[in-house]
Amino acid sequence: YIPTDGGLATEVPPHTGKKTVLVTGAAGFIGSWVADTLLARGDDVVIVDEVNSYYDVRTKRSNVAMLLEKYGPNRVKFFEGDLCDAPFITRIFETEGVEWVVHMAARAGVRPSIEDPFVYVHSNVEATTRLLELSRLHGVKSFVFASSSSVYGGSQKEVFSEKDVVDFPVSPYAATKKSCELMAHTYSHLYGLNIAGLRFFTVYGPRGRPDMAPYKFIDLVARGQEIMQFGDGSTSRDYTYISDIVDGVVRSLDRPAGYQIYNLGNGSPVSLSSFIKLVEKSVGTPAKIRVCPEQPGDVPRTCADISKARAMLGYNPSVAFADGIDKTVGWYQNRAAMNAAAAAVADNADDVIAEE
Numbered sequence: 001y002i003p004t005d006g007g008l009a010t011e012v013p014p015h016t017g018k019k020t021v022l023v024t025g026a027a028g029f030i031g032s033w034v035a036d037t038l039l040a041r042g043d044d045v046v047i048v049d050e051v052n053s054y055y056d057v058r059t060k061r062s063n064v065a066m067l068l069e070k071y072g073p074n075r076v077k078f079f080e081g082d083l084c085d086a087p088f089i090t091r092i093f094e095t096e097g098v099e100w101v102v103h104m105a106a107r108a109g110v111r112p113s114i115e116d117p118f119v120y121v122h123s124n125v126e127a128t129t130r131l132l133e134l135s136r137l138h139g140v141k142s143f144v145f146a147s148s149s150s151v152y153g154g155s156q157k158e159v160f161s162e163k164d165v166v167d168f169p170v171s172p173y174a175a176t177k178k179s180c181e182l183m184a185h186t187y188s189h190l191y192g193l194n195i196a197g198l199r200f201f202t203v204y205g206p207r208g209r210p211d212m213a214p215y216k217f218i219d220l221v222a223r224g225q226e227i228m229q230f231g232d233g234s235t236s237r238d239y240t241y242i243s244d245i246v247d248g249v250v251r252s253l254d255r256p257a258g259y260q261i262y263n264l265g266n267g268s269p270v271s272l273s274s275f276i277k278l279v280e281k282s283v284g285t286p287a288k289i290r291v292c293p294e295q296p297g298d299v300p301r302t303c304a305d306i307s308k309a310r311a312m313l314g315y316n317p318s319v320a321f322a323d324g325i326d327k328t329v330g331w332y333q334n335r336a337a338m339n340a341a342a343a344a345v346a347d348n349a350d351d352v353i354a355e356e
């Protein structure tokens with residue numbers, strides 16, 4: 001496998017008693033870092049992921065292989081399948097002694113959700129409901145799940161707070177995330193489950209998703225290809241580095257407090273133009289920019305009010321955007337060099353076979 005470690009910036013959070021944690025979506029970007037961090041501090045992890053082809057399956061398989069190799073089969077177990085497959089996921093709860101859940105699996109991506117909303121209802125709303133139902137049956141102590149800043153949708157506010165009424169999602173993806181929050185709230189109310197819904201704000205860093213702008217722009221600029229800038233460059237995002245997000249996820253798991261929604265962002269939005277300039281500087285190559293019209297479903301600005309997560313979780317994002325981009329570019333370049341070396345070895349092997 002290709003090692004996908006990028007080195008996280010923060011310390012491994014303190015251990016508060018060994019847990020067996022079900023981490024869904026741990027073949028993916030955020031879930032793999034959460035699983036890695038929990039394992040590093042001594043918890044055991046049960047991974048469930050269907051390893052779908054929303055993006056490169058090899059990347060997801062290498063994330064799982066890395067975790068299995070690093071921690072061994074006694075500490076980490078991997079079950080490949082769909083969370084909506086009731087007998088499959090029920091058996092895992094019955095046999096693995098799951099008492100803690102970090103639910104990161106979902107079909108992500110705003111624009112593709114407009115093309116195919118049904119897969120989003122399946123993998124987001126149905127899968128979350130299945131897990132909530134099993135969690136209440138098995139007395140889960142703390143259930144943490146990924147929501148999204150996209151639930152703020154058409155909000156006109158400068159800064160988004162958990163107290164805002166959010167009833168205006170502008171994409172099917174956002175609508176499914178809001179639906180997951182509503183279903184989770186209902187389960188907490190009915191059965192007293194401790195649930196934290198985490199509204200992540202544009203997460204980036206090593207192992208980042210190839211369909212998202214940070215990875216895409218770094219990759220295209222590094223390869224001298226054109227990047228598409230949607231709009232005039234003034235739209236802005238509250239980019240949040242992966243280690244800060246993982247820290248917030250683990251803190252919310254360790255501090256169950258009834259039903260809570262937390263913004264996990266950085267609290268300092270960056271415009272698209274500034275973002276492109278930082279990528280150019282870090283990669284060391286000027287970007288070739290094609291300006292395109294803004295896309296339906298996109299929101300003009302996101303900015304998290306993180307005071308609640310600070311007060312209740314001690315969440316304190318520490319990676320400035322320029323540093324985070326440098327770390328991500330470092331990881332990208334390292335990975336590209338390793339891929340090239342692996343390809344050269346494979347070519348060599350072919351030559352040897354051809355000569356024989």
Ligand code: NAD
Nearest residue numbers: 025028029030050051052082083105106123146200202203
């Ligand atoms: P990702 O696509 O890298 O990981 C999601 C994983 O879930 C994938 O490995 C996929 O195979 C798995 N999965 C999807 N549907 C499944 C199903 N039905 N059964 C089993 N496995 C399934 O995405 P990510 O960026 O790591 O996002 C993690 C979570 O955070 C998602 O819920 C996403 O919606 C949310 N989120 C991410 C961001 C971000 O910036 N990356 C922002 C807001 C919210």
